[in-house]
Amino acid sequence: MAEKKLPFTKEQLEEIIKEYPTPFHIYDEAAIRSNARRLLAAFSWAPEYKEYFAVKATPNPSILKILREEGIGADCSSLPELLLSEMAGITGENIIFSSNDTPAAEFQAAKKIGAIINLDDISHIEYLEKHAGLPDIVSFRYNPGPLMQSGNTIIGYPEEAKYGFTKAQIFEGYRILKEKGVKRFGIHTMVISNELNPDCFIGTANMMFDLIVEIKQQLGINMEFVNFGGGIGIPYKPEQEAVDLEYVGQGIKKLYEEKIVANGLHPLRICMECGRMITGPYGYLVSKVLHKKETYKNYVGLDACMANLMRPALYGSYHHITVVGKENLPLDHVYDVTGSLCENNDKFAIDRALPVIDIGDTVVIHDTGAHGFAMGFNYNGKLRSAELLLQPNGEVKMIRRAETVADYFATLELPKEN
Numbered sequence: 001m002a003e004k005k006l007p008f009t010k011e012q013l014e015e016i017i018k019e020y021p022t023p024f025h026i027y028d029e030a031a032i033r034s035n036a037r038r039l040l041a042a043f044s045w046a047p048e049y050k051e052y053f054a055v056k057a058t059p060n061p062s063i064l065k066i067l068r069e070e071g072i073g074a075d076c077s078s079l080p081e082l083l084l085s086e087m088a089g090i091t092g093e094n095i096i097f098s099s100n101d102t103p104a105a106e107f108q109a110a111k112k113i114g115a116i117i118n119l120d121d122i123s124h125i126e127y128l129e130k131h132a133g134l135p136d137i138v139s140f141r142y143n144p145g146p147l148m149q150s151g152n153t154i155i156g157y158p159e160e161a162k163y164g165f166t167k168a169q170i171f172e173g174y175r176i177l178k179e180k181g182v183k184r185f186g187i188h189t190m191v192i193s194n195e196l197n198p199d200c201f202i203g204t205a206n207m208m209f210d211l212i213v214e215i216k217q218q219l220g221i222n223m224e225f226v227n228f229g230g231g232i233g234i235p236y237k238p239e240q241e242a243v244d245l246e247y248v249g250q251g252i253k254k255l256y257e258e259k260i261v262a263n264g265l266h267p268l269r270i271c272m273e274c275g276r277m278i279t280g281p282y283g284y285l286v287s288k289v290l291h292k293k294e295t296y297k298n299y300v301g302l303d304a305c306m307a308n309l310m311r312p313a314l315y316g317s318y319h320h321i322t323v324v325g326k327e328n329l330p331l332d333h334v335y336d337v338t339g340s341l342c343e344n345n346d347k348f349a350i351d352r353a354l355p356v357i358d359i360g361d362t363v364v365i366h367d368t369g370a371h372g373f374a375m376g377f378n379y380n381g382k383l384r385s386a387e388l389l390l391q392p393n394g395e396v397k398m399i400r401r402a403e404t405v406a407d408y409f410a411t412l413e414l415p416k417e418n
């Protein structure tokens with residue numbers, strides 16, 4: 001069971017709202033830090049372990065800096081993400097540039113910064129060489145294709161994904177790199193997303209360790225690192241269970257000894273680039289009830305909308321909702337909780353059992369710390385909210401102001417008077 005508690009009391013939240021009008025996202029720094037430590041501890045057995053936070057999940061330098069202080073790097077896939085990482089003091093090989101369909105200028109920027117470049121396709125070897133030159137270290141993203149199973153665990157449907165090299169291309173790619181004088185090699189994969197079954201991650205490690213052994217046997221290449229990508233899920237629903245990181249760590253350790261150590265491939269750096277599990281559960285979208293509406297259904301209209309959190313509208317995802325101060329009331333009302341877009345998808349919850357809701361109530365939507373604010377957009381002239389940081393000492397700091405109408409107009413070329 002995942003407990004859906006708030007990191008502040010009703011009174012504390014009311015004080016915060018006095019200073020920062022709703023809606024806003026607020027992130028719990030202490031919880032982010034202790035979760036990061038839990039992840040690193042689960043892999044403390046490894047000769048070296050590196051987590052590169054997927055910047056796209058929460059692209060805010062204040063968050064990236066907190067993670068950097070915990071020893072976490074950055075996983076970027078665009079120029080702005082590279083720049084955000086640098087702003088947070090994450091530099092050089094603490095950045096992995098794991099992009100696809102990449103423009104030349106972004107490869108050039110990644111090379112200049114000294115980021116580890118992870119190529120998505122065999123044709124990008126030539127493209128990278130032509131536009132930026134080959135760096136000392138190159139990594140490839142592997143797509144295992146159909147029917148890859150590890151034990152009884154099917155790990156996603158990689159053949160439907162646009163990403164990565166086929167197995168034949170992986171071997172050909174490393175052969176080409178070797179021929180071109182590249183000396184340091186990494187390998188990457190990401191075949192699952194928002195997965196809660198811990199055995200899937202152990203299955204991915206099993207597949208990759210086998211591949212690394214095969215590459216050694218066929219090409220004589222000693223891999224410097226393996227990157228298992230992101231994809232560790234979080235318990236959005238109260239009845240779900242968080243991934244047992246310790247279990248995953250120990251499962252991978254056993255395979256490391258059986259496959260990597262036994263084949264003389266130790267030391268191999270173990271890397272991941274999780275986003276969701278690093279910040280997701282530690283962010284909250286705070287909103288006020290503007291309207292109630294009773295037609296064919298009962299609606300509660302918030303001052304937030306899908307511009308602040310797309311996941312329910314985009315994927316039908318569940319996000320838990322707490323009506324602040326009514327935590328102990330019975331869930332004896334059923335509401336659709338909506339935003340204000342002229343778009344019927346704009347609902348945070350459909351047919352949700354909740355306590356009685358009144359206009360002016362504060363509603364907190366849980367698990368918005370990753371892929372929340374970041375996915376926001378300006379459709380219907382909706383402006384993005386502020387992001388706040390709840391610091392370990394209880395003080396709140398604004399780490400991004402809310403957009404204004406002027407921001408929305410900033411890129412316009414206004415028509416001349418006629």
Ligand SMILES: *Cc1c(COP(=O)(O)O)cnc(C)c1O
Binds near residue numbers: 190230231232274277
């Ligand atoms: C999105 C993404 C991640 C992070 O995924 P999470 O589900 O947030 O862990 C990591 N690596 C790549 C290449 C991605 O595209």
